[in-house]
Amino acid sequence: METISVKDVFKNYKQLKRVKLAGWVRTNRDSGSLGFISFTDGTSINSIQLVYKKQETSNFEEARTTKTGSAILIEGDVVESLKENQHFEILVKDFKMLKQADEDFPLQKKEHSAEFLRTIAHLRHRTNKYSAIMKIRSELAFAIHNFFHMNDFSWVSTPILTGNDAEGAGENFIVRSKNNELFFDKQASLTVSGQLHAEAYAQGLKRVYTFGPTFRAEKSNTNRHIAEFWMIEPEIAFCGLNQLTLLIEAFVKYLIRFVLKNCKDEMIFLNKLSGEQLIPKLENVINNDFVKLSYKDAIAILKKSISENKTNFEDNEIYFGKDLASEHERFLCEKVFNKPVILTDFPKEIKAFYMKLNNDGTTVAACDLLVPGVGEIIGGSQREDDYKKILNRCLKMGIKPEEISWYLDLRKYGYYKSAGFGLGFERLIMYITDTSNIKDVIPFPRSYGPINF
Amino acid sequence: METISVKDVFKNYKQLKRVKLAGWVRTNRDSGSLGFISFTDGTSINSIQLVYKKQETSNFEEARTTKTGSAILIEGDVVESLKENQHFEILVKDFKMLKQADEDFPLQKKEHSAEFLRTIAHLRHRTNKYSAIMKIRSELAFAIHNFFHMNDFSWVSTPILTGNDAEGAGENFIVRSKNNELFFDKQASLTVSGQLHAEAYAQGLKRVYTFGPTFRAEKSNTNRHIAEFWMIEPEIAFCGLNQLTLLIEAFVKYLIRFVLKNCKDEMIFLNKLSGEQLIPKLENVINNDFVKLSYKDAIAILKKSISENKTNFEDNEIYFGKDLASEHERFLCEKVFNKPVILTDFPKEIKAFYMKLNNDGTTVAACDLLVPGVGEIIGGSQREDDYKKILNRCLKMGIKPEEISWYLDLRKYGYYKSAGFGLGFERLIMYITDTSNIKDVIPFPRSYGPINF
Numbered sequence: 069m070e071t072i073s074v075k076d077v078f079k080n081y082k083q084l085k086r087v088k089l090a091g092w093v094r095t096n097r098d099s100g101s102l103g104f105i106s107f108t109d110g111t112s113i114n115s116i117q118l119v120y121k122k123q124e125t126s127n128f129e130e131a132r133t134t135k136t137g138s139a140i141l142i143e144g145d146v147v148e149s150l151k152e153n154q155h156f157e158i159l160v161k162d163f164k165m166l167k168q169a170d171e172d173f174p175l176q177k178k179e180h181s182a183e184f185l186r187t188i189a190h191l192r193h194r195t196n197k198y199s200a201i202m203k204i205r206s207e208l209a210f211a212i213h214n215f216f217h218m219n220d221f222s223w224v225s226t227p228i229l230t231g232n233d234a235e236g237a238g239e240n241f242i243v244r245s246k247n248n249e250l251f252f253d254k255q256a257s258l259t260v261s262g263q264l265h266a267e268a269y270a271q272g273l274k275r276v277y278t279f280g281p282t283f284r285a286e287k288s289n290t291n292r293h294i295a296e297f298w299m300i301e302p303e304i305a306f307c308g309l310n311q312l313t314l315l316i317e318a319f320v321k322y323l324i325r326f327v328l329k330n331c332k333d334e335m336i337f338l339n340k341l342s343g344e345q346l347i348p349k350l351e352n353v354i355n356n357d358f359v360k361l362s363y364k365d366a367i368a369i370l371k372k373s374i375s376e377n378k379t380n381f382e383d384n385e386i387y388f389g390k391d392l393a394s395e396h397e398r399f400l401c402e403k404v405f406n407k408p409v410i411l412t413d414f415p416k417e418i419k420a421f422y423m424k425l426n427n428d429g430t431t432v433a434a435c436d437l438l439v440p441g442v443g444e445i446i447g448g449s450q451r452e453d454d455y456k457k458i459l460n461r462c463l464k465m466g467i468k469p470e471e472i473s474w475y476l477d478l479r480k481y482g483y484y485k486s487a488g489f490g491l492g493f494e495r496l497i498m499y500i501t502d503t504s505n506i507k508d509v510i511p512f513p514r515s516y517g518p519i520n521f
Numbered sequence: 522m523e524t525i526s527v528k529d530v531f532k533n534y535k536q537l538k539r540v541k542l543a544g545w546v547r548t549n550r551d552s553g554s555l556g557f558i559s560f561t562d563g564t565s566i567n568s569i570q571l572v573y574k575k576q577e578t579s580n581f582e583e584a585r586t587t588k589t590g591s592a593i594l595i596e597g598d599v600v601e602s603l604k605e606n607q608h609f610e611i612l613v614k615d616f617k618m619l620k621q622a623d624e625d626f627p628l629q630k631k632e633h634s635a636e637f638l639r640t641i642a643h644l645r646h647r648t649n650k651y652s653a654i655m656k657i658r659s660e661l662a663f664a665i666h667n668f669f670h671m672n673d674f675s676w677v678s679t680p681i682l683t684g685n686d687a688e689g690a691g692e693n694f695i696v697r698s699k700n701n702e703l704f705f706d707k708q709a710s711l712t713v714s715g716q717l718h719a720e721a722y723a724q725g726l727k728r729v730y731t732f733g734p735t736f737r738a739e740k741s742n743t744n745r746h747i748a749e750f751w752m753i754e755p756e757i758a759f760c761g762l763n764q765l766t767l768l769i770e771a772f773v774k775y776l777i778r779f780v781l782k783n784c785k786d787e788m789i790f791l792n793k794l795s796g797e798q799l800i801p802k803l804e805n806v807i808n809n810d811f812v813k814l815s816y817k818d819a820i821a822i823l824k825k826s827i828s829e830n831k832t833n834f835e836d837n838e839i840y841f842g843k844d845l846a847s848e849h850e851r852f853l854c855e856k857v858f859n860k861p862v863i864l865t866d867f868p869k870e871i872k873a874f875y876m877k878l879n880n881d882g883t884t885v886a887a888c889d890l891l892v893p894g895v896g897e898i899i900g901g902s903q904r905e906d907d908y909k910k911i912l913n914r915c916l917k918m919g920i921k922p923e924e925i926s927w928y929l930d931l932r933k934y935g936y937y938k939s940a941g942f943g944l945g946f947e948r949l950i951m952y953i954t955d956t957s958n959i960k961d962v963i964p965f966p967r968s969y970g971p972i973n974f
Contacts, residue, residue, distance in 0.1 A: 073727075139759075170933040172933075193726060223658075243694050245692060274562055274563035
């Protein structure tokens with residue numbers, strides 16, 4: 069007899085009679101002649117209740133002594149369950165220990181703090197919550213590839229090791245060979261963004277996206293920052309800012325719909341943990357048009373709200389040219405509109421050198437997507453297509469043009485328009501799983517301090 | 522009128538009358554009153570011939586002076602072509618220059634050497650050949666995600682920055698913060714494999730795979746080595762070596778079928794370049810069962826072939842315990858069997874510490890997939906599940922157990938069986954696109970020496 073997955077048992081339990089299962093023991097308790105194992109194999113967030121009986125189960129004593137975490141193989145009958153909220157259970161006929169776990173398996177209790185679980189990052193996905201988050205992470209990644217593939221984008225792997233430090237707004241990691249020697253002909257660092265390279269590929273393949281790891285050697289240890297995280301960066305030739313905002317809205321809605329449909333059990337579980345807040349929040353996003361608002365209008369709204377005493381920020385000094393903080397962004401999407409807001413046309417001084425200068429000479433064709441509960445999760449822009457203008461912006465912002473001459477040169481060869489955005493993958497997962505610490509949505513988080521695992 | 526993609530024009534040219542296109546000029550020539558532009562927009566390897574006429578095309582003079590590489594927008598009629606091998610062309614009614622290219626656009630000629638094109642890695646995908654390779658790269662990546670998703674695998678992002686140097690068989694890159702200081706509490710390096718972390722996740726999620734960049738600070742500058750490349754590493758709990766070889770065969774065949782079906786035009790183009798060798802080679806792979814052969818039997822075959830003068834290797838010293846070279850591997854799959862061969866059960870001395878010791882005490886449950894034309898492209902194994910045995914192997918091979926205690930500890934908590942393999946993504950693309958240099962199948966290759974782009 070072949071083994072069947074827990075997922076498939078849940079799908080077909082009404083038709084199933086005898087099943088064979090291989091997986092792990094979550095809990096095990098018995099009362100002498102009768103015992104219960106909560107059983108999982110990682111294919112479903114739902115555990116199956118295995119019932120074993122002295123009179124009916126071969127190797128009954130072995131079953132009794134099975135410890136949490138052990139791998140077992142069982143054959144048994146699907147029977148109706150008398151327990152509430154449980155449609156079926158398995159009466160074990162044949163029990164086989166595959167590998168007994170040690171006493172000290174750390175996941176004995178039902179509840180552990182997120183802090184403690186971070187110290188056992190190699191085991192925490194064996195809990196309900198983390199297996200749900202990691203399953204959603206995987207499904208979201210698939211949804212992203214799917215969305216772009218459907219829309220004729222090519223996936224481009226932009227380099228992790230780079231020689232140009234132009235975007236070094238944050239702190240870069242440097243890379244050397246052993247013995248601390250240079251490996252390349254100059255100092256190499258880890259990429260902070262694949263955008264410049266993606267732009268090169270959009271000039272030729274038209275629609276491309278990157279999906280890869282990026283790095284910041286930031287020493288701040290917040291809930292929202294880690295040193296290694298994954299980014300998604302699409303780039304589209306012959307595309308302007310307006311078309312880009314339409315793509316952003318379609319993309320985000322597709323991802324949320326995909327997860328609600330394909331990770332139903334996981335989302336129901338997380339929704340409960342959130343006090344039934346999570347699914348309504350996400351449904352609010354997919355059922356509403358995103359608000360489009362210019363930065364200038366956003367400033368006016370914030371000023372008005374302060375002057376009318378409708379809000380009080382930690383920082384109430386609002387003016388055109390200010391780089392808005394998270395509290396301002398969240399006020400806009402949570403209090404003013406209660407839905408996602410795409411801010412557009414920011415002052416050039418607070419944005420990157422490669423963004424297209426608008427005709428007003430003061431703003432650039434950039435956009436940020438703000439979502440309730442998190443704030444900014446996407447930043448994008450139309451790129452400056454004029455060689456002289458982008459060269460000027462480099463010089464003004466202290467970027468050495470010779471370091472990225474290949475990038476600037478793209479403008480010489482039929483670079484009409486290009487636009488793209490960046491989405492931090494972990495920020496998205498935090499939002500969709502209602503997880504407050506970024507370290508809990510990536511398998512082995514990296515941040516300033518110890519590096520374990 | 523909305524623009525339409527070149528791909529869609531080729532699909533529907535029989536039904537189309539008037540079309541609007543935005544894209545780039547590959548070549549442009551004219552004879553005073555009549556001109557021809559080879560036009561592309563990156564959505565298809567096929568270019569469209571645009572015909573412009575003094576009497577019929579608005580902005581005729583602008584069309585005449587359009588340089589190679591320029592971005593244009595045209596509206597015109599789909600008409601039958603008189604040229605052989607070309608079903609249709611577009612008679613341009615309205616011509617609009619979007620962005621004239623500079624004179625010095627380097628891709629003027631039809632043919633350039635691969636060496637030269639590597640010096641313009643930011644532009645080479647604007648040629649037929651490299652756009653085909655990069656399109657296939659993208660489709661292969663999608664096929665990989667698709668295959669695993671269909672088969673209930675979760676994608677796991679294993680860390681790029683690692684603190685354990687256990688697998689440092691090759692040379693590792695080290696990572697520091699700016700000013701060459703340690704960022705973590707100990708020396709961090711760039712991953713050489715996600716396997717150890719994937720194993721942790723298979724214990725819990727059952728079936729997982731990684732797909733991410735890996736690194737080797739190797740100073741050798743061969744056709745087959747680069748410093749940064751992408752690896753695919755599935756890992757399956759409750760899986761032994763035999764089941765693993767079945768997965769490998771199904772996986773490789775799926776990928777080849779996917780590309781032959783979804784990249785038909787690109788494969789026809791590359792097949793021509795290969796002298797009509799490529800597609801028959803790949804069809805040979807999907808239409809045959811892979812050979813399974815023990816290392817021991819392979820040694821016997823090689824010895825016999827030498828003694829019977831059927832072959833003469835550079836290295837004819839064949840014995841049990843030898844780490845076979847590429848010439849031996851290729852002889853087996855090309856000359857002896859003429860199809861893919863999965864070698865199994867290698868002597869433990871030439872394989873990694875984590876591979877499961879067979880009952881004979883001398884071999885391990887490992888396998889290598891050898892394919893005609895390339896040699897090894899996949900290496901896999903069942904992992905050692907016994908804590909004491911793997912500890913012993915660490916000590917014997919000079920690996921400090923305390924450096925990977927978290928990994929060894931997995932064996933304490935219900936680690937029954939686990940198996941997985943590693944596929945070098947670029948090696949696969951080389952094989953499927955018939956490309957001899959690994960630097961030509963990744964957008965921005967990194968290797969010892971200069972780091973440009």
